[in-house]
Amino acid sequence: QVTLKESGPVLVKPTETLTLTCTVSGFSFSNTRVGVSWIRQPPGKALEWLAHIFSNDEKSYSTSLKSRLTISKDTSKSQVVLIMTNMDPVDTATYYCARIGLRWGYYDIWGQGTMVTVSS
Amino acid sequence: DMQMTQSPSSLSASVGDRVTITCRASQDISNYLAWYQQKPGKVPKVLIYDASTLQSGVPSRFSGSGSGTDFTLTISSLQPEDVATYYCQKYNSALLTFGGGTKVEIK
Numbered sequence: 001q002v003t004l005k006e007s008g009p010v011l012v013k014p015t016e017t018l019t020l021t022c023t024v025s026g027f028s029f030s031n032t033r034v035g036v037s038w039i040r041q042p043p044g045k046a047l048e049w050l051a052h053i054f055s056n057d058e059k060s061y062s063t064s065l066k067s068r069l070t071i072s073k074d075t076s077k078s079q080v081v082l083i084m085t086n087m088d089p090v091d092t093a094t095y096y097c098a099r100i101g102l103r104w105g106y107y108d109i110w111g112q113g114t115m116v117t118v119s120s
Numbered sequence: 121d122m123q124m125t126q127s128p129s130s131l132s133a134s135v136g137d138r139v140t141i142t143c144r145a146s147q148d149i150s151n152y153l154a155w156y157q158q159k160p161g162k163v164p165k166v167l168i169y170d171a172s173t174l175q176s177g178v179p180s181r182f183s184g185s186g187s188g189t190d191f192t193l194t195i196s197s198l199q200p201e202d203v204a205t206y207y208c209q210k211y212n213s214a215l216l217t218f219g220g221g222t223k224v225e226i227k
Contacts, residue, residue, distance in 0.1 A: 037216060039218075046207065046218060046219075046220045046221040047156075047158075047164065047207055047209075047218040047221070048218065049209075049215075049216045049217055049218055052214060052216060058214075060214035060215060060216075062215070063121050063215065064121070096163070096164075100211075103169070104211065105152055105154065105169065105170075105211030105216075106154035106166050106169040106209065106211065107154075107156075107164070107166060107209075108166060110163040110164060110165075111163075112163060113163060
């Protein structure tokens with residue numbers, strides 16, 4: 001069974017750095033077609049794609065947030081990590097990790113999401 | 121940046137109605153488009169990929185069409201369980217953008 005699970009802080013202060021971890025199971029990054037994205041959703045608002053990492057370690061980032069984001073993976077731990085710097089209250093959102101599977105492009109499996117609030 | 125524009129942003133229709141949601145890309149994306157359904161408080165679920173291919177297990181009342189810049193998601197006969205927000209998402213490149221969403225309610 002393929003699963004993804006997000007973990008990280010529930011509350012961060014403005015200007016702090018957020019580190020989120022996505023722990024995956026049931027699939028391997030050794031499959032060249034597999035990749036994982038981070039996607040967020042502010043309360044009551046739309047989905048926003050943040051970043052994606054491919055099995056070969058290539059990365060892509062949202063143009064508007066690129067300067068604040070770093071995505072990486074640790075294959076040995078089956079984890080994908082997202083770092084977002086200089087957090088602001090507008091970054092309050094549910095953060096999801098999701099898998100692009102054997103067929104490129106669409107997300108076939110999503111994590112449950114983790115809610116992050118940015119407040120002093 | 122490429123934009124994905126959905127319309128309408130919300131709609132209200134009766135059970136049994138045919139519902140159409142539109143997604144427009146600011147550039148040609150061929151058929152690299154997926155549609156998702158997100159029910160209140162739930163995780164998004166893929167309905168359609170490659171613009172018109174129904175994901176396994178998705179009811180046949182859902183269909184997708186289009187290519188290039190204009191796409192539609194159609195629910196042929198709206199059911200109460202279809203109350204949700206629907207999103208399109210492009211994947212013609214490694215910049216994987218979502219549309220702004222269309223909230224579907226029952227009248």
